[in-house]
Amino acid sequence: MYTLRPVVLLLPLLAACGKDPVVLTGDAVGSCSYESPFSGEPECMEFFDAEIAAAQEVCDGYAAELMVDEPCAVEAVLGTCTYVSDGIQVRTTVEGDDPSKCGSQRFGCETFARGVWTPAANCDGGDEIVVLEDPFPLPERVCVDPLPGEPEGQSEDGQVCTWQVVSGATEEGRHFSDYADCDIIRRQRPYGAAPANARANEDDPRMDDAAYVAEVDWVRDQLRAGSCDCCHSSAAPNGPAIFDAEFEGNLLNQFNDRGLAMAAGWIPTIGFGTYPPEENNGFERSSPEDPYLSIIPTTDQARMMAIFEDELLYRGRTIEEFVDDVYGAGPLDEQLNYKPEQCSEEEGIDKDGVIRWAPGRARYIYVLEKGTQSPTVPPNLDTPEGTIWRVDLPRDGSPVFSESVVYGEVPEGMVQIYPETGAPAELVPGKEYYLYVTADILYPISRCVFVAGERERGGGCSSVESGPAGAVAGLVLGLALAARRRRLSV
Template structure:
């Protein structure tokens, strides 16, 4: 039996906006717990691509990979190479030790949900179960991501290692308990191929695409009628919304949880759980409707009153990374 508990404070790294291609809402990260395979206690895990279990255990044994694959859309691309069990590198005890450690680290995180048959689907692009060395299946871009050389860590939402069994995502795109050791393995693979660090950094930035669209979208002046009205109702037009923000002027656009969904300057943030219907325009500022989760401020607190004549930012999303409104308004209490 799986025990599920929504974690609003960890409510998160590197989201592609899967809901854009589906009628189903984006499945927000949550924690679930299963009995430990050791027979002692339970193992709890954040169901997200960067969620982890303690080193030596496998995410697929405790996490809900079907959720992870909804958050980061899965499609099958056959892995190429890495299928030689007699690869001479595997006869080198030093290489074999490091390779085994790297594979075990990746198996411990949600990223493995798309890269091992144990998760219930075919491995796409690269396969941890390959009889040879799976690193052979990585492109130059893949090596850049694994080494962190092309990663914009300001746009990569991640867990605090202390909340994620020590798995750190501050230096490589894949969380690991030893970033320097992890990076060194894949830098060595790049060197073996004759790929320099500069060439890795020249690969297209990760994460990019929809992250750049949302992060860099300019904030405009609100159209008449949009913003918070004198009676405290919040208006954003016709779009049904799952995320509503009232922010200070100049606040950065929010990205995804667990670390980029509440940018500094957020005054009030509300999201709807996946099972709830989306919001319609006109909800009261600072309230929490049925099925809503207040992210900012803390659940038991009220947001600060808006000040007469002050300029604020209204940011509304139809779903994760699907901006509906991004504008500034002047609050008029009269």
């Protein structure tokens, strides 16, 4: 067997273009190889200066065996992601030779693991973050005639109007999938079938109680009016995720405890975004103004929360167990609460207003007051208070290169979203601002603080073309890393 010597590894980085190198200290205690359950890519993880038991626990989460004292043996490498999680130093080697995956791998590493991505030869220069095809579809208000046999709609000419976005809901009593395009919804949030909680297979005597069944049926109807219909019903192409609004038994038994807690409003789920009820056919859910509401958009929050609270109590769970769990939206919350650091050499706004960002091509550019909450999803979290300037690229536009945009001048092909009219406020020399540039919604390239009026032009990193990289793929990677972190913190 091969034994690793004690090592101090300094990860080499692309000159001046990366973050500070991560220093791995101590011994590599072993490794495990597995297929990422989320991205489907083979990966190998090595643990440094960690207890064997702790490393074993992480590997268990992937149903992988910890090979004590053995290093990763990966032939074709895209790159490595190095990060510290719960005090354990981890280096993940991502296997592969398809350079179109480099951008999303770097994104997942930097954005969710807060790690340092080191591209291997297969990704040399190809780790640019760009979304060339099928970017995040922005919400659209779709108005159509009601289905035959259904009552008249409440909008002009008897039409039914629905915001076509994950936080949207159609009129009460109708099915969202009849009034909006679920393919668009499934482009806005990762979808995959997932098994229900096993207790749903058992007989539930409460289902003999008509009053109880009526409440369960009401929950079904409310879910089906929301976008939830697209992934939590038979409208989901590969089957429902965890719970199924059309399940013949007790739908509530399909939920996991944490899912119940989100539906009971015990865990805030503001990160998913919401409309005010008056713009959403009367449906309301957890919002920054009122975080402890249900994740389920509903016309009657009190009724919804009471149903799920009863369910939690029935399972013997108490609200105290969830008080520290305040981030129900996982990776979305991580992005929302991201606190930027100082810009690197290659990022910021030059004296002459030229904006520069890390390797990647932009669809959204924001300049924000320092301390502003990071922008995430529409409709209510994408232009935070403190936004000074925001320009968007329309869906069919070609993403823009670093150094091609001057502050306050709307580039050809882009649209100024904020301010609604006129030029943005001038930047005050010497003052700090927050630059936020993304390849797509939830797909940041640069998020950092710079000092206005300080930088001369020159330097920077070269941008190189690479294949498309899906934001949803990145998000899935994020969910994978979040799940990994959850496992680590068990």
